[in-house]
Amino acid sequence: MDKIIKSIATNGAFRAYVLDCTETVKTAQEKHQTLSSSTVALGRTLIANLILAANQKGESKVTLKIIGNSSFGHIISVADTHGNVKGYIQNPGVDIKKTATGEVLVGPFMGQGHFVVITDYGTGKPYTSTTPLISGEIGEDFAYYLTESEQTPSAVGLNVLLDEEDKVKVAGGFMLQALPGASEEDIKRYEERIQNMPAISRLLASDNHIDALLDAIYGEDDYKRLSEESVRFHCDCSKERFKLALLSLAKDDLIAMKDEDHGAEITCQFCNEHYHFSEKDLEEIINDKAE
Template sequence: MDKLVKSIAESGFFRAFVLDATKTVQTAQDKHHTLSSSTVALGRALIANLILASNQKGESKVTLKIIGNSSFGHIISVASNKGEVKGYIQNTGVDIKKTATGEVLVGPFMGQGHFISIVDYGIGNPYTSTTPLISGEIGEDLAYYLTESEQTPSAVGLNVLLDDKDQVKVAGGFMLQVLPGASEEEIARYEKRVQDMPALSQLLQEENPTQAILAALYGEESYKILAEEPLSFHCDCSRERFEAALLTLPKADLQAMKDEDHGAEITCQFCGTPYTFTESDLEDLIHDQA
């Protein structure tokens, strides 16, 4: 089962969130039929948004928009602080690797753009914060966002490892943050551990990946587990929602769909689920508008 583990150093000056999101990202790939680079980019975005949402209180949701001007186009994700996430990438077909190593490339195909976080607390007036994309690698962009927008120095690692058939093998990540009161000496120790830690893809393949990442981040220093929360890809779309959207269209548009197209099919961008509306369904909607 995918999960996010929240922890804090015994000193109280550092905290780490670590995630095993393998099934979540596998589900996203299955639903969107993404090729290698698009799979990794979308997966990283979903993991990044799960980190952002997990830090919110109440019944809040975070919409993450990674707006690039290159091959991927836009990546949009919505996550709740209950560990549910959905998302899509505009161009699902980017499939580029380094010839020598087979490494899947992401950053060069994001281009210039913005990292936008919109937090909705369910009480109106969502809070929006924007930083520029600094690399397109998403993990680095998230670390920059947290440091600049939330004023919390952060180290972030995100990884989606594919197998030899370009299917998601493992996926997950971590966020390590410096809290007020940490000394320069302590910060230097943590920085060195992050620099020296094994590759995230290697840690994610351990029998207990979240424990392996925590051990790499904290080393010999004591820490406490604050919470363990389940993660999943979950879309809350429904036929009723799309019916409501159709009802907002002018009656003439609904009539044209009925007479010319003999029905309508709407596909949810977030999960790929199709919803079919027959001529009879459209006639009922037209009647409801009367």
């Protein structure tokens, strides 16, 4: 079961979230049939958005848009406060690795662009905040967003490791943030620890990567786990929702779909689920629209 663990240093100086999102990213890869680079980029985005949503309360939803101008195109994700996340990448077929090491490349294929966060608190007035992409690696861009937009000094590590067949082997990450009570000595100590921290890929490859992440973050400092919550890839699309979308179309367009196309096929961008509307379905929608 995938999970996010929230923790805090005993002295109240720092808090950290650590995540295991292996099954979540596996599901995304299966649904979108992504190749290596696209899998890692989409996976990192999903993990980042789960962290953003975990920072919210109530029934909030967070839409994360990684808007790039290179091979990936845009990566879009939506997450809620119940641990549900969905997402897609415009180009699922990017498959580039370093020749010598086999390392999957991401940053160069994100290009320049923006890290856009839209938070919907359910009030009808969503809040949008944007920062530029600084590397395209997503984890660094996320840390920059937290520091610049939310004015919270943060360290972030996100990654997806693939097996020899480029299937998701393990996915996860962490976010570390300084709290208002942190002293200069605390901050210096944690900065040095993060700088000397093993690579996120190495920590995720550990037998128990949740404990490995927590140990690397806190070192000898005492901390306590505040909560452990499950996370998952879940799309809330349905035929009823797409029916409502069809109801918003002009009557002439619906009639053309029925008479000329003899039905309609709609695919959800977020999960690739297909919904078929027969001529009879469209006739009912036309009649509903007339009423």
